[in-house]
Amino acid sequence: MGVEARKPPLQFALKLRRALGGKAGWNGVAVQLVFGTILAWMAYEIISNARTNLETQHIAAGFGFLQNSASFDVNQTLIPYSGSDTYFRVFLVGVLNTLLVSVVGIFFATVIGFVVALCRLSPNWLVSRVGGLYVEAIRNLPLLFQILFWYLAVLAALPAPRQSISIFNTVFLNNRGVIVPSPLAQPGFVPFLVVLTLGIVASLALHSYARRALFAEGRAIRIWPYVLTLIIGLPLVTTLVFGMPITFEWPQLKGFNFAGGARIIPEFVALTVGLSTYTAAFIAEIVRAGILSVHKGQMEAGSSLGLSRGATLRLIVVPQAMRVIVPPLTNQYLNLTKNSSLAVAIGYPDLVSVFAGTSLSQTGQAIEIIAMTMGVYLLTSLITSAVMSIYGWRLNRSLGA
Amino acid sequence: MSDLAASSYVRQDLVAERPAPVKTTGFLGFVRTRLLNSPTNILLTILGLLLVWYTVIPTVKFLLVDAVWSGKDRTACLAENVGRPVGACWPFIQAKFTQLFYGFYPEAERWRVNVTFALGTVLLLPLLIPRLPGKGLNAGLFFFAFPAVAFFLLHGGGITGFGVSWVAGLLQLFADSISGAGEGLVGLSKNSVAGPLLWAVGSAIVQVGTLLHWVIFPLTWLRDQMLGAGLGPWPDVLITAVVVSVGLFLLGGGARAGSRPLLVSLATFAGIAVVIKLMELDHGGLPIVDTRLWGGLLVTLVIAITGIVASLPIGIALALGRRSTIPLIRFFSITYIEFWRGVPLITVLFFATYMLPLFLPGNFTVDGLMRALIGVSLFTGAYQAENLRGGLAAVPRGQGEAASALGLSWWKTTSLIVLPQALRHVIPAIVNSFISLFKDTSLVSIVALFDLLGSLRASFADPVWTSPSTAFTGFAFIGIIYFIFCFGMSRYSLFVERRLNAHRRN
Known part of the structure; x- marks a missing residue:
């Protein structure tokens, strides 16, 4: 008589144990229970303490304060705002100002970062040393230090409006900010914009068509004359038909101040300069590492196929480098957005400054205001990381296929 | 044979010497290959030189050449008083x-900051040099002993109790909080739909809290006795040392594991006692600096x-x-x-x-x-x-x-x-x-x-x-x-x- 095979253990119980307690099984369940109890106890302590403390300070909990009138002014707003508006509008003003400085900062940081990276990669000894010096100096000084340096030392040392430093008589630098010509939309603005958008969309479609033709049938189509016509020619024709889309109002010195033109507040200038130069140093290192990560053989293979140096860079090196560059680059963009909260140190009216700063000290609603402020940043970074994981997934798929 | 000699070409004179290849080593070679090897590079070099000229030179001039080195107030750093462009104002x-x-x-207490920095440096430097031995002891001193010593040095103040008292205090807070939570639930149960349930849960939690109070009673009693004895933290240090050392010894496998853990634990407590004695923490320690x-x-x-x-x-x-x-x-x-x-x-x-x-x-x-x-x-x-x-x-x-x-x-x-x-x-x-x-x-x-x-x-x-x-x-x-x-x-x-x-x- 043979030995009978033992029955396999019950799969359902195993799975349940695994789901409830992980590899540790029932021990894991016990650990979770203890941990959960501690968390619940801490949550209870926090809530009950907060309730008692708020009662003693006579602060009503809840988001009702958002409907109250804020009664303070903000020196830069993208949407109409006056002191009689609500705290919720202050919140919106802050979010928009944060977005504005982030977008402008990201643009300049990218441009400076790529230029510095190219400098560092340059075969020219002096230029690569200058690039290296820039990166080392900027990365080893605190960002707040740099922003305060621009704000308290450089911008404060600029002359008064009457003695403004003028650049070609269009842009004026003085200690009250930067005066630039302000654009005024003319009747031809809307058609111009419509035609320009159409041109860009058509060019993109053309580009993707040409790519497909190249990959599917090996047919190289020259598209740049069409693109040039679509993006520059058509809007030019529209301008001739409808008149100039934009005219500029030029700033002029009248008395002690400027009439006309738009004033960019010095806080914005200092913050943008500080953020973009600081982040640029990190971007430069990312770009350099990305380009160096492409094997030398790729470049050599490109030239042995008879491609020019520019074509090799454009078609072979850059696409491979971008794969390495994009994820950390996005991270730097996110860092820049988070760092824009340093605005509070120099009084640029960003979200933290007007909402977590002024509004908080006026209302005392610490929990609600800080939760909302943190929520905005958290949402931004969660969305970014979601987009980045989709990017990574697509990349993996395209590499695997 | 002359026929053959005439038909074949034999060079009659020496070939002229070719010029030496362009030097690629040394300073000149470096300048040629890394700075001036193409028109673009020449342009870049000029741009780079201009950049350096307009940033580095003014910086050096500001920091050193034009700087003011002594003075009592702002008047020493004003251009009209000095009579030349003024750079850095070092007297500031x-x-x-x-x-x-x-x-x-406070000026009289600044030695404490200096001592702390010196202590930190002395402990940190050997930790950073990979070749030096005793990393475990060194890391223990830097990460555990140094923060505690630094706190009492920088902030000041002393201790009245030690391990037993702290554990007793913590447990008491915990028990109080549990009783408080239970009472809160019982209070809620009066005007709530789920009243009886809340009341039952609340009472149970209150019971748990009371039980905890009873369990920790020996500890709190011991603490009160020690506080009343007027010997400072010493009995507490002694009891903690004995309890922890014996506990470690037994948990570590008793005599089987050898006496090393026991010795380490006793040495640690001896060290703590020395620090307490040296810094007079039992007598209130150094004056408190807010x-x-x-x-x-x-x-x-x-x-x-x-x-x-x-x-x-x-x-x-x-x-x-x-x-x-x-x-x-x-x-x-x-x-x-x-x-x-x-x-x-x-x-x-x-x-x-x-x-x-x-x-x-x-x-x-x-x-x-x-x-x-x-x-x-x-x-x-x-x-x-x-x-x-x-x-x-x-x-x-x-x-x-x-x-x-x-x-x-x-x-x-x-x-x-x-x-x-x-x-x-x-x-x-x-x-x-x-x-x-x-x-x-x-x-x-x-x-x-x-x-x-x-x-x-x-x-x-x-x-x-x-x-x-x-x-x-x-x-x-x-x-x-x-x-x-x-x-x-x-x-x-x-x-x-x-x-x-x-x-x-x-």
Whole structure:
């Protein structure tokens, strides 16, 4: 008589144990229970303490304060705002100002970062040393230090409006900010914009068509004359038909101040300069590492196929480098957005400054205001990381296929 | 034969000497190949030279050539008094030097700061040199003993109790909180639909609290007896030493494991007793210096070092939690890490300054520096966890599996096999996060603490020193300090990284 095979253990119980307690099984369940109890106890302590403390300070909990009138002014707003508006509008003003400085900062940081990276990669000894010096100096000084340096030392040392430093008589630098010509939309603005958008969309479609033709049938189509016509020619024709889309109002010195033109507040200038130069140093290192990560053989293979140096860079090196560059680059963009909260140190009216700063000290609603402020940043970074994981997934798929 | 000689060509004279190839070595060769080898490069070199000319020369001129080196107030740094363009105003730094380094720390007590810095340096330097022995003892002293000693040195004050009293106090708080929660539930039950249920749960919790009070009664009684004896913390130290040593001895396997753990534990307590005696902690210790008086580099270093020391255990716990298979623990770790990494440090500092006091019991006050320290530690802990996760992932799976095969428990596998290897891998990352923490400490000036940058900003407000070059001088000076610290640490991190990867180099 043979030995009978033992029955396999019950799969359902195993799975349940695994789901409830992980590899540790029932021990894991016990650990979770203890941990959960501690968390619940801490949550209870926090809530009950907060309730008692708020009662003693006579602060009503809840988001009702958002409907109250804020009664303070903000020196830069993208949407109409006056002191009689609500705290919720202050919140919106802050979010928009944060977005504005982030977008402008990201643009300049990218441009400076790529230029510095190219400098560092340059075969020219002096230029690569200058690039290296820039990166080392900027990365080893605190960002707040740099922003305060621009704000308290450089911008404060600029002359008064009457003695403004003028650049070609269009842009004026003085200690009250930067005066630039302000654009005024003319009747031809809307058609111009419509035609320009159409041109860009058509060019993109053309580009993707040409790519497909190249990959599917090996047919190289020259598209740049069409693109040039679509993006520059058509809007030019529209301008001739409808008149100039934009005219500029030029700033002029009248008395002690400027009439006309738009004033960019010095806080914005200092913050943008500080953020973009600081982040640029990190971007430069990312770009350099990305380009160096492409094997030398790729470049050599490109030239042995008879491609020019520019074509090799454009078609072979850059696409491979971008794969390495994009994820950390996005991270730097996110860092820049988070760092824009340093605005509070120099009084640029960003979200933290007007909402977590002024509004908080006026209302005392610490929990609600800080939760909302943190929520905005958290949402931004969660969305970014979601987009980045989709990017990574697509990349993996395209590499695997 | 002459026919043959005539038809073949034989060169009659020497070929003229060719010019030597262009030199590619030496200074001239370097200039030729790296600076002037093509029209584009010549242009770039000229641009680079112009850039250097317009940035480096004025900087040197400002800092050294045109600088004013002595003076009593702003008049010494005004161009009309000096009669030439004025550069850096160094007397301003001389006047504000103590403020930039110590803040308003009382002059008579400044030796304490110096002693702390000296002690820290003496403990830290051997830790950073890989070749020196005794890393375990050294790390223990730096990460555990030094923070405690530094606290009593910098802040002052003494102790009345020790281990037993602290445990008793903590347990009592815990029991009180449980009883309070139960009573709260019972109170709620009066006007609620689920009244009876709430009442039952509340009463049960109250019972648990009462039971806990009874259980810890011997401890609290012991504490009260010791406090009443008038011998200071000494009986408490003695009892704690005996209990902990015996406990370790028995848990460690008794006599089988040898007497080493027992000796180590006794030596540790002897060391603690010596420190208590030396610093007279039993007689109230040094005079208390309020943290509001601290400032300058002192605050910067205190926050950076406390942040990194406190964030390590948080980071280790979270990194292990994130790898755990237990759902709740993994979920909690991921949420914690992603939350703190998703928000800017400023909002964390605002949270610690304005929200944290609301979360603590009303009779429990935390001073401003402590709040910032808590915020910074929670924040850095999340980043440290990500660093450590990388280190843990770098340890081959086989290491943990081999340890399990030897019969080691999870705790032993982790603490003896996996973590030591992981920690070695992440030293460069920890140094890098220390650099960014060191830079980020400047943010505390926004929540009314005076670190190096905050002290500088405060010193600009002094009308005695208002002059056009004051701001530039101040920024130049503390910029140099920040640069020396950060640059030095980044070089060190590179050195360690190269050492760790030495086997990979070809």
